[in-house]
Amino acid sequence: MSLDENEPLKQVSTPWLKPVFEQLQENYQSGRFAHGILLTGSAGVGKFKVAQDLAQYLLCSNKQMPQGACGLCHSCKLFAANNHLDFHLLQNEQNKSIGIEQVRSLIDTLNERPHLGDNKVVIIKNAHTLTVPAANALLKTLEEPQGNSYLILLTRTHHQLMPTLLSRVQHTHLHTPGDTELLAWLSELGFNIQDIGLLRLFQNSPLSLLNHLQSVQVSTSEDERRNCVEGLFSLLNQPESLFTFSQFLAESVEKRLQLLFHLLHDLHKLKLSESVMNRDAVYSFALPQLQIWQPQITLKSLRYLSSELLQTRKLLVDHSGLKKELLINALLIKIKNEFK
Numbered sequence: 659m660s661l662d663e664n665e666p667l668k669q670v671s672t673p674w675l676k677p678v679f680e681q682l683q684e685n686y687q688s689g690r691f692a693h694g695i696l697l698t699g700s701a702g703v704g705k706f707k708v709a710q711d712l713a714q715y716l717l718c719s720n721k722q723m724p725q726g727a728c729g730l731c732h733s734c735k736l737f738a739a740n741n742h743l744d745f746h747l748l749q750n751e752q753n754k755s756i757g758i759e760q761v762r763s764l765i766d767t768l769n770e771r772p773h774l775g776d777n778k779v780v781i782i783k784n785a786h787t788l789t790v791p792a793a794n795a796l797l798k799t800l801e802e803p804q805g806n807s808y809l810i811l812l813t814r815t816h817h818q819l820m821p822t823l824l825s826r827v828q829h830t831h832l833h834t835p836g837d838t839e840l841l842a843w844l845s846e847l848g849f850n851i852q853d854i855g856l857l858r859l860f861q862n863s864p865l866s867l868l869n870h871l872q873s874v875q876v877s878t879s880e881d882e883r884r885n886c887v888e889g890l891f892s893l894l895n896q897p898e899s900l901f902t903f904s905q906f907l908a909e910s911v912e913k914r915l916q917l918l919f920h921l922l923h924d925l926h927k928l929k930l931s932e933s934v935m936n937r938d939a940v941y942s943f944a945l946p947q948l949q950i951w952q953p954q955i956t957l958k959s960l961r962y963l964s965s966e967l968l969q970t971r972k973l974l975v976d977h978s979g980l981k982k983e984l985l986i987n988a989l990l991i992k993i994k995n996e997f998k
């Protein structure tokens with residue numbers, strides 16, 4: 659029951675989804691809520707977010723109006739911990755469909771009594787990937803729902819769904835926010851966008867845009883790592899470049915010396931693992947270069963340099979009045995001398 663690939667977005671406010679969620683909640687309260695719910699909308703509009711909120715709401719034992727789930731009851735806590743036995747997520751594996759076997763075992767679970775409250779909830783991601791037999795099996799469940807089971811189907815457009823299935827579900831389309839609303843939301847998150855073309859590029863899908871903007875930030879720091887690799891390379895091959903590298907590090911001592919520390923650390927790990935780079939290594943993109951450096955330095959030297967580096971960094975962070983470049987130059991010379 660692994661949840662969202664958009665996990666970090668969980669805490670982000672999603673104001674354009676609020677009216678939709680409140681409407682669904684109202685439908686439930688007034689008994690106009692079907693056992694099959696279909697949510698459509700473009701990628702990154704927040705279908706899964708609404709589905710999760712709805713699932714938590716349906717399972718919550720202390721439902722609130724208009725906020726939704728209470729967030730405090732036993733059920734809410736289990737849900738937040740991805741550990742609720744009455745909640746199921748069904749999705750296709752990459753480039754595969756959702757087959758009859760998956761649906762059958764789901765139906766078996768739905769036939770059992772709920773573990774905790776009254777309701778059971780299933781979210782089906784990429785519902786258009788259901789095979790025809792799988793969709794037909796699901797149809798039966800929707801025609802004769804087992805107790806209080808709710809199925810929430812997600813897909814981009816309703817045209818992608820089998821007509822028979824479509825006729826059994828209550829359909830809600832999630833609209834992307836307009837430019838003004840979207841720009842205000844992004845600006846609240848610290849992204850001031852001047853380029854409306856960017857909104858078009860992502861068809862105003864807020865979460866896709868946010869993902870993009872955040873990954874651009876990440877790649878900026880990747881550039882700084884590249885600078886560290888290039889800086890070390892020049893330091894070892896062109897002694898006169900020491901000052902350029904030192905200046906670069908001095909501009910943002912705390913962060914960039916940390917990045918340089920990671921570089922030494924990854925080299926250290928690479929030596930210990932006989933040149934196999936761990937996937938979560940900070941410098942995995944520079945593996946070929948690190949493999950060249952690896953035999954040129956000993957483990958002992960790497961440990962010595964790491965400790966020298968951290969000392970220099972601490973000194974510079976704690977005492978802002980020091981001559982940064984002087985201390986960094988001294989450090990870089992030590993680094994250069996340890997490489998064979």
Ligand SMILES: [Zn+2]
Binds near residue numbers: 719720721728731733
């Ligand atoms: Zn609750």
